[in-house]
Amino acid sequence: MMNEIKTALVHYWLTKNRGGERVLKAVQEEYPQSDIYTHVHDKALTDQLFPGSRIEDSMIGRLPLAKKYYQYYLLFMPYALEQFDFNDYDLVISSESGPAKNIVTSWRTLHICYCHSPMRYVWNMYYDYVRSKGFLTRKVFELGAHYLRAADRLSADRVDHFVANSSEVAHRIEKFYRREAEVIHPPVDTKQFYAVEHPEDFYFYCGELVAYKRVDLAVEACNRLGKRLVVIGDGEERARLQKMAGPTVTFLGRQPHDVLSWHYANCRALLFPGEEDFGIVPIEVMASGRPVIAFGRGGALDYVVDGKTGYMFAEQTVESMIRAIGEFETTGVAFDAARMIDFARHFDVEIFKDRFSTFVERKYEEHRRRLHQDGQPTRAARIAADMDAGGQDATSGVS
Numbered sequence: 001m002m003n004e005i006k007t008a009l010v011h012y013w014l015t016k017n018r019g020g021e022r023v024l025k026a027v028q029e030e031y032p033q034s035d036i037y038t039h040v041h042d043k044a045l046t047d048q049l050f051p052g053s054r055i056e057d058s059m060i061g062r063l064p065l066a067k068k069y070y071q072y073y074l075l076f077m078p079y080a081l082e083q084f085d086f087n088d089y090d091l092v093i094s095s096e097s098g099p100a101k102n103i104v105t106s107w108r109t110l111h112i113c114y115c116h117s118p119m120r121y122v123w124n125m126y127y128d129y130v131r132s133k134g135f136l137t138r139k140v141f142e143l144g145a146h147y148l149r150a151a152d153r154l155s156a157d158r159v160d161h162f163v164a165n166s167s168e169v170a171h172r173i174e175k176f177y178r179r180e181a182e183v184i185h186p187p188v189d190t191k192q193f194y195a196v197e198h199p200e201d202f203y204f205y206c207g208e209l210v211a212y213k214r215v216d217l218a219v220e221a222c223n224r225l226g227k228r229l230v231v232i233g234d235g236e237e238r239a240r241l242q243k244m245a246g247p248t249v250t251f252l253g254r255q256p257h258d259v260l261s262w263h264y265a266n267c268r269a270l271l272f273p274g275e276e277d278f279g280i281v282p283i284e285v286m287a288s289g290r291p292v293i294a295f296g297r298g299g300a301l302d303y304v305v306d307g308k309t310g311y312m313f314a315e316q317t318v319e320s321m322i323r324a325i326g327e328f329e330t331t332g333v334a335f336d337a338a339r340m341i342d343f344a345r346h347f348d349v350e351i352f353k354d355r356f357s358t359f360v361e362r363k364y365e366e367h368r369r370r371l372h373q374d375g376q377p378t379r380a381a382r383i384a385a386d387m388d389a390g391g392q393d394a395t396s397g398v399s
Contacts, residue, residue, distance in 0.1 A: 002361055005090035007034040010081070012098030013070055014041035017049065019186055019280045020116050023165070024095050025049050026187040026349055027114070030357045031093075037084055039077055039099075040070045059083060075144050078102040078151040091364060094159070097277070099148075102155040110367040112360060113159040116186075117169050117277040118176045120212075122149040128212060153177065161363050163356070166278040166299040182359055185302065187352035188283040190344045192257075195289030195337045196265045202228035203293075203325075204267035206260065206281050209235030213274035214295070214316060219245050221271075221321040229271070230263060264288035269310065269328060272300060273321060279303075282310075287344035289337030293324050303347070307331070309340055 009031070011024050028034055028050055036046075036053050039060040046055050058080035060066050060073050073080075077099035086092050087106045094101040097116035105111050121129045122145045133141055156162075156177035164170035164181035173181045205218050215237060222229035223246040231241070231251045242251055252259070264270075265288040272282055272292055278299035282292040286309055294300040296312030304310045313324035345351070 002031065002357070002364065003033065005364070006088060007031045007091045007093070008037060008086055008089045009034045010037045010084075010092060010094040010100045010103055012077075012096060012100045013039045014046055014049075014055070015067075015070070016042075017045060019278070020095060020097060021045075021049065022280070023114060023116070023186050023352075026352055027093060027095070027356065028053065030353050031091075034093075037103075039073075039080060040066050042067070056084075074099070075147060078148070078155065091360070093360070099152070099155075101159055102151060103158065105158070108371060110161075110364055111159050112161045112163065112363060114163045114165070114184075114356075115169060115173060115181065116165050118172050119148065119152055120277075121145065122152060123176050124172060125212060132211065160367070161359075163359065166302050168298045168301065169277050183302075184352065184355045184359065185347050186278055186280065187349040188280055188287065188344070188347045190283070190287035190341075190348045193261055193284055193287040194265055195341060199268060199290065200266045201268055202230050202266075203269055203271050204230050204232075204263055204285075205271050205273075206232045206263070207274075209233050209237040209241060211237055213276075215241055215273065216244065217273040217316065217318050217321050218271040219249055220318045221325060222246070222249055224318070225322060225325060227325070230267070232260060232263060260284075261288065264290065269293050271321070271325075273316065274298075275316070276300065283344050283347045286340045289341055291328070291335045291340065293321070293328055295321075303343070309335075309343055 009024060009028060014021065036050060036055045038055065039058045041055055041057060060070055060077060060080050063073055066073060081099060081102040082104050084103055086103060086109055089109050092103065092105055092109055092111045094103065094111065094113045096113055098119065101113045126145060130138055130142065156179060162173050162179050162181035164173055164183050165186045167183055170181040170183050173179055203222060205215055207213055209215055215231065218229060219241055226248055229249045231249065232255050234254050238251065264285050267290055269290060270282060270285040270292045272279065272294035275295055275298040282294065282300065282303060285292055292304055292310035294304045294310060294312050295316050296314050300312065304312050306312060311324045311328050313320040
């Protein structure tokens with residue numbers, strides 16, 4: 001039945017292939033007939049991810065330099081989304097961490113939002129962003145964030161059902177939107193990774209080098225302990241992190257999959273010091289049979305089990321991370337690679353597809369029944385039946 005309904009997918013922007021785009025690709029594979037709407041897209045990327053799919057940009061994509069500087073148009077995005085016409089669609093699935101759910105749909109259209117997180121820069125990380133800016137930029141940001149926050153809260157009422165990518169995000173949705181959310185973890189292609197019998201003696205970090213990920217904690221902890229740390233990734237913090245790094249810390253920048261997978265399999269453990277919405281990399285490392293040492297908040301709570309899949313540290317400080325590394329090295333726990341690989345498979349792409357499609361089909365069936373009142377007499381039929389039974393004409397007195 002689901003292949004027969006007209007479906008649209010809405011994603012904030014399609015310019016890089018990261019966690020949100022992996023979710024969208026898995027959803028699109030379940031609903032290959034879907035049209036895709038976004039603010040701006042990179043054609044080379046979308047041709048690779050969604051060959052043959054119809055992709056339409058919002059008005060943002062037609063603004064000057066939008067392909068590169070689309071985020072400067074954030075204030076216009078709620079309005080831009082409202083210009084899409086979804087009246088002919090039976091189902092719309094929005095994928096959001098940037099503006100995507102602000103769309104207007106017909107009352108006959110079911111709108112499900114897969115939320116990677118309510119927009120961090122206007123909600124849970126708002127003051128972190130404020131503190132990071134200069135005076136003039138801060139004032140502009142504060143005014144813009146006020147508008148975006150109001151628009152975002154209003155748009156939550158346009159969603160029929162929320163899906164969250166972690167328990168942490170479900171809590172944020174409940175707090176900021178006053179809505180419940182089904183937790184369905186994002187897809188991880190666990191089968192493309194491998195384990196080795198004798199890993200090497202280095203710690204590992206992989207991800208964007210931006211302030212909120214707190215890579216500085218991992219760098220400073222390994223500086224003080226004299227431990228080898230390999231960092232893969234790039235971003236605005238790289239120069240600062242390299243300046244503070246000691247001789248045991250190596251930066252490799254962005255690397256292809258084969259280099260990533262080798263480091264996943266051969267590291268002593270992944271260091272994961274940020275508070276993330278979920279975190280794809282830790283699952284990929286577990287799929288390679290290696291443990292994770294993570295800050296004990298955010299998405300990590302859904303997959304890091306002390307002594308089983310890794311260790312958590314309670315405070316986002318260098319001292320707390322050092323204690324966790326020390327516990328990891330001295331407790332003598334022999335991490336079972338096969339068990340971690342089996343654990344990681346609970347987050348596999350096929351598990352995601354099955355859980356998400358089951359949820360969508362259940363909610364669509366409920367929506368269809370309400371829409372068509374299956375098995376229930378229409379209001380007109382009830383009035384006629386009442387008249388036949390000698391009851392008062394419900395339309396009497398109405399001219």
